[in-house]
């Protein structure tokens with residue numbers, strides 16, 4: 806009981822923080838609860854099990870015994886980000902749809918990884934430079950061959 810009251814207070818605090826974050830959230834749905842990583846980490850036992858998958862927070866306490874992959878794997882990830890292990894297994898569409906039942910909120914914006922944005926930037930710039938060299942090397946080669954051919958023809962004519 807006491808814990809529930811505490812959680813509600815934290816949730817309200819978090820969503821008010823999220824509401825003040827402005828453009829980072831685009832339109833902020835006031836019904837969505839935002840949880841900090843610090844709070845999620847405290848839900849790491851078999852009686853109190855939260856997981857993060859793709860920046861969404863799930864309370865999977867009631868699902869532990871039902872999980873076809875066993876409860877151990879879930880408990881290993883409890884209180885943390887299970888996105889990678891969840892994806893590594895290659896869960897079915899059914900498994901993904903099941904997640905909805907356990908959804909309780911979102912990972913706080915400040916605790917989300919920014920890696921994906923960096924990766925995209927690196928990939929984009931990498932692709933850009935590779936397409937540039939793709940046409941430059943054959944173009945230079947064609948010009949050099951053209952000049953060599955011209956010299957060869959001139960020499961051939963004069964002799």
Ligand code: HEM
Nearest residue numbers: 865873874878879882887890891894896897899900903904
């Ligand atoms: C709440 C999150 C999860 C849900 C709803 C879920 C659901 C399911 C379902 C329905 C299956 C049956 C196969 C399928 O339909 O894909 C399954 C299998 C499996 N899951 Fe999960 N899973 C969750 C999280 C995880 C995590 C975090 C891990 C790894 C750490 C994991 C590991 C496995 C493994 C290893 C199997 C294969 C079991 C087998 O084929 O013997 N699952 N899961």
